Each structure stands twice: as C-alpha cells, then as structure tokens.
Amino acid sequence: MFSGIVEETGIVKKIVKEGENYHFTLTCSFVNQLKIDQSLAHNGVCLTVVDVTPETYTVTAISETLQKTNLGHWNIGDKVNLERSMRPESLLDGHIVQGHVDQTAVCTAIDEADGSWYFTFEFDPTKGNLTVEKGSVSVNGVSLTVVNSKLNSFQVAIIPYTYEVTNFHTFKPGTVVNLEFDIIGKYITKIVNQYLENIKIAQ
Numbered sequence: 206m207f208s209g210i211v212e213e214t215g216i217v218k219k220i221v222k223e224g225e226n227y228h229f230t231l232t233c234s235f236v237n238q239l240k241i242d243q244s245l246a247h248n249g250v251c252l253t254v255v256d257v258t259p260e261t262y263t264v265t266a267i268s269e270t271l272q273k274t275n276l277g278h279w280n281i282g283d284k285v286n287l288e289r290s291m292r293p294e295s296l297l298d299g300h301i302v303q304g305h306v307d308q309t310a311v312c313t314a315i316d317e318a319d320g321s322w323y324f325t326f327e328f329d330p331t332k333g334n335l336t337v338e339k340g341s342v343s344v345n346g347v348s349l350t351v352v353n354s355k356l357n358s359f360q361v362a363i364i365p366y367t368y369e370v371t372n373f374h375t376f377k378p379g380t381v382v383n384l385e386f387d388i389i390g391k392y393i394t395k396i397v398n399q400y401l402e403n404i405k406i407a408q
Contacts (some may be wrong), residue, residue, distance in 0.1 A: 207246045207288050207302040209341075209348020211371045214284040215247070218261055225268040229279065232261045233287055244304070246288040248372075249346030249383045250274050251304025274306045275345075275381045284372040286346045300341040300348050301388055308332050310344075312380040313358070322363045323352075324373065326382065330357040334386045335394065343385040347371050 215233035222228075229247075239245070239262050243254045252264035271277040279285070310328035326344065328334070336342055336354045342361070343349070349361040368374050376382070 206291050207249075207251070207304050207346070208291055209249075209288070209300055209302040209343050209346060211286040211288050211347055211367075213287055213370065214372050215287045217279050217281050217283045217285060220279065220281060225271075227266050227271060227276065228255075228263055229266065229276070230256075230261050230263045231285060235289075236260060236262055244290045246290075246302070246304045246346050247285050248275060249286070249302065249304065249343050249385055250276060250306055273308065274383050275309055278381050284375055286371050288346055300343075302343045302346070302348060302385055303388060304346075305385060306383040307334050307386050307391075308384055309381050310384050312376050312378055312382060314378060315376065318362070320365060322368060322373075323360050324363060324376065325353075325358060325360050326384070327358040328384060333394065333398070334384070335390070336386065337390065340390060341387045343383075345372060345382045346385075347373070 213233060215231040217229060217231055219230035220227060239254050239257050241254055241257060244251050245254060252266060254262050255265050256263040266276045308328060310326040312324060313327050314325040316323040336351045336359045338351060338354045340351045341348060342351050344361060351359045352362060353360040363373050
C-alpha cells in the first residue's frame, strides 16, 4: 500500500529481457536500506526487489505488467518515481494507492501558469475508468487532484516542488504515463454497473 507521495526519482541503469519478462536495475539514494522481497512503487507500479548490490537494486516485470503500464517504454537513464510502502504509523498525506495500475494515458499538453503547470492527459474511456472533479488520481505514482474532468481526459496542477522532485519535469506531449484511479470510485462504478446489468437481465 502506498500514499502517492514520491520519495525521489531513481535512475534506470540496466534492462535485461528474459523470455517475456524484463529485469530492471536502478539506483537511488536509499539502495542500502532496501531488502530482497521488499515492495517498491515505480511510476506507481508495485514491484518486488529481487536483487540488491551496494549501488543498485533489481526488480522484475512480467508480460502483463509491461502491457498495462509504461514500463515497456523505459530506457537506460530514465528517471522513475519511487515510493516505499507505507508503514502502519505513517500519515496518509496523499490518498490510498495500491500500486496496481489501471491503464496508461498520454500527456497531450503542458501549460505554464505563473509558477505552476497544468498537465493534460488523455486515456481510453472504454476500459471503464473515470475521473471526477476534485477527485484523486495517481499519475506515475504521484497522488494528484483532478481538474477539468472529462470523459476521456483530465488535468492536474503541478507545483514547483512536485515538478522538480518527481519525473514530471521530463514530460512532454506524447509521454506515456501510468494511471491508477481512486479505489473508492472504482468500487462505486462497479456497483452501479452491476446494478444496471441486473436490471437489464430482469427485463
């Protein structure tokens, strides 16, 4: 379980393909605190640490993860948003993020607004996900508030601190990002859809 508060960006150092899996080796400032089997969010994707050296660590992504996320777009040298799992005594500063990406989106516009930035993202609405005005969404693992919510797009406002600490400062139109929609919203959507389906069957 995560909160969507990114600790820092790690750097991709090596990518190895093995069958349908990819092994990603990264570096970050807290490598010496990581342990094998530890969960770590990478751009919002919960991955398990499988190897640790004094300077790097390695995680593995299976085919399904590569298909549903932007991990397949990673290149050596890319910056990746990192967050370790929440502890029971932690304050929930963001929102509940599971590390289970629902789908990807594409950055379509970046507008500067006198010291902050508005990022616009478009996603495929046929996958059953949606945003609501002032609701929560995780973009590349960053807990953000939705503005200008539409059927297939939304915007988020990024303050200078978030812009610098996360990989948002590397985005450009066309950048593919990971989305995890609010878990409460997903449950409500599921319940409503099931209710409508039951009515349809009854008729």
